[in-house]
Amino acid sequence: MINTSKEWTKRASNVLVDGGSSAARSSLVFHPYPPYIDHGLGSKIFDIEGRGYIDWMMAFGALPLGHAHPSIVDTVRNTIETGSHFAAATTVEVELAELICKLVPAAEKVRFCNTGTEAVMAAVRLARGYTGRKKIIKFEGHYHGWSDAVLVSSNPQKLSSLGHPHSPVGILDSSGIPAGAVENTIVVPWNDIDLLERVMRDKGRDVACVMMEGVMSNIGVIPPKDGYLQEVEKLCKKYDSLFYLDETVTGFRLSPGGCAELFDIKPDIVSFGKALGQGFPLAAICGKADVMDGLSWGKVMHYGTLNACRTLCAVSLAGLNELSKENNAGFKKLKQQGNYISEELKKIFMSQNKHSVICQNVGSIFQIYFTEKNKIENFREYCDCVDSAKYTRFANDLRKQGVYVNPSNSLHSISSTVHSNTDIDETIMAVEKVLSQLN
Numbered sequence: 001m002i003n004t005s006k007e008w009t010k011r012a013s014n015v016l017v018d019g020g021s022s023a024a025r026s027s028l029v030f031h032p033y034p035p036y037i038d039h040g041l042g043s044k045i046f047d048i049e050g051r052g053y054i055d056w057m058m059a060f061g062a063l064p065l066g067h068a069h070p071s072i073v074d075t076v077r078n079t080i081e082t083g084s085h086f087a088a089a090t091t092v093e094v095e096l097a098e099l100i101c102k103l104v105p106a107a108e109k110v111r112f113c114n115t116g117t118e119a120v121m122a123a124v125r126l127a128r129g130y131t132g133r134k135k136i137i138k139f140e141g142h143y144h145g146w147s148d149a150v151l152v153s154s155n156p157q158k159l160s161s162l163g164h165p166h167s168p169v170g171i172l173d174s175s176g177i178p179a180g181a182v183e184n185t186i187v188v189p190w191n192d193i194d195l196l197e198r199v200m201r202d203k204g205r206d207v208a209c210v211m212m213e214g215v216m217s218n219i220g221v222i223p224p225k226d227g228y229l230q231e232v233e234k235l236c237k238k239y240d241s242l243f244y245l246d247e248t249v250t251g252f253r254l255s256p257g258g259c260a261e262l263f264d265i266k267p268d269i270v271s272f273g274k275a276l277g278q279g280f281p282l283a284a285i286c287g288k289a290d291v292m293d294g295l296s297w298g299k300v301m302h303y304g305t306l307n308a309c310r311t312l313c314a315v316s317l318a319g320l321n322e323l324s325k326e327n328n329a330g331f332k333k334l335k336q337q338g339n340y341i342s343e344e345l346k347k348i349f350m351s352q353n354k355h356s357v358i359c360q361n362v363g364s365i366f367q368i369y370f371t372e373k374n375k376i377e378n379f380r381e382y383c384d385c386v387d388s389a390k391y392t393r394f395a396n397d398l399r400k401q402g403v404y405v406n407p408s409n410s411l412h413s414i415s416s417t418v419h420s421n422t423d424i425d426e427t428i429m430a431v432e433k434v435l436s437q438l439n
């Protein structure tokens with residue numbers, strides 16, 4: 001009987017594309033091969049060979065409460081015993097929508113779906129349908145899932161391929177996307193209000209929505225400059241374009257009301273995924289009632305067999321109740337542990353002079369960059385000034401010390417409510433050791 005990760009990797013390569021279920025999980029970034037995970041508990045995961053790791057990836061952010069949290073486990077068990085899904089009206093979808101509207105200032109009405117990608121597709125269609133306009137603005141380095149209209153200029157490139165910031169080259173991230181699918185997608189560099197203003201002055205009246213991640217979190221973690229999001233909101237109002245915040249990463253993570261609450265903005269449309277589902281495929285589109293009513297029957301169409309799946313809504317409700325109980329203690333803990341590990345990382349980076357390395361975080365999401373710069377403020381700086389290959393080596397070495405982060409530098413690490421101070425201290429010791437040996 002085979003039972004090592006090496007052997008399973010060989011077996012997987014015969015039947016799974018790239019030997020895994022996405023590039024970021026396979027040998028493409030996990031060198032020489034990924035550990036096959038057997039189980040998880042709290043802040044830790046354990047591979048099939050019995051090795052334990054402190055997990056700072058947390059299923060790409062889908063597990064704010066960590067692994068196998070008792071309230072999630074109990075809810076799944078209790079719910080599916082009486083039927084997993086009915087594709088019929090259930091009280092739990094109403095209760096969950098009510099809680100979302102209570103927690104998220106930007107949410108007045110909700111529509112459920114299953115993945116972040118789907119939510120983005122529906123949100124873009126809604127924006128176009130509601131405004132009667134075709135164009136959408138997306139930003140360089142922002143990832144919004146893999147649907148045709150938005151899979152452009154998301155992946156890091158050589159700086160010399162990106163064109164002038166006044167007229168960036170929109171780079172398709174995939175074969176198989178017809179040019180027509182992105183002809184109405186305008187790409188703009190992020191975190192520079194003057195660049196957006198130039199484009200809006202010229203094309204604003206044709207723009208259905210300006211869409212963005214409020215914190216750039218698919219190029220590590222890059223916070224918005226002070227006032228940037230508010231300026232974007234104002235520009236959208238000026239040109240009657242919708243402001244669409246994709247909170248797939250930041251939602252139910254950076255604060256109860258996500259990035260919008262943290263930075264005090266009120267987008268017209270917001271989408272959620274990841275943390276909303278607490279490890280299960282649940283996503284949602286929310287926003288101002290008048291805009292959201294555009295999704296009503298006969299207007300902008302959106303369907304889905306598993307929309308508002310009864311078990312998933314119950315799990316999400318349990319998870320959000322857990323995070324928000326006792327005056328949002330769970331949300332506070334996420335932030336506290338994210339800030340703590342980031343501060344400790346910064347301290348050890350400052351105290352050594354072998355590597356030029358920095359850490360950036362917004363609450364519970366953080367990333368390490370090997371760079372000569374003291375901060376990374378946008379996609380172009382990342383492409384030009386960050387040694388992401390070195391990060392991949394660092395992350396793969398860190399795993400040998402029992403610390404699990406994704407080896408792709410454009411992803412990020414994530415704290416949960418169950419990461420303890422001991423987890424953080426052990427992680428810091430491992431980072432120090434790996435840095436001292438890294439070339």
Ligand SMILES: Cc1ncc(COP(=O)(O)O)c(C=O)c1O
Nearest residue numbers: 115116117143144145248249273
């Ligand atoms: C900001 C953002 N939007 C959308 C998506 C797509 O979500 P999903 O992977 O659930 O389709 C992601 C996934 O990482 C994301 O980070």
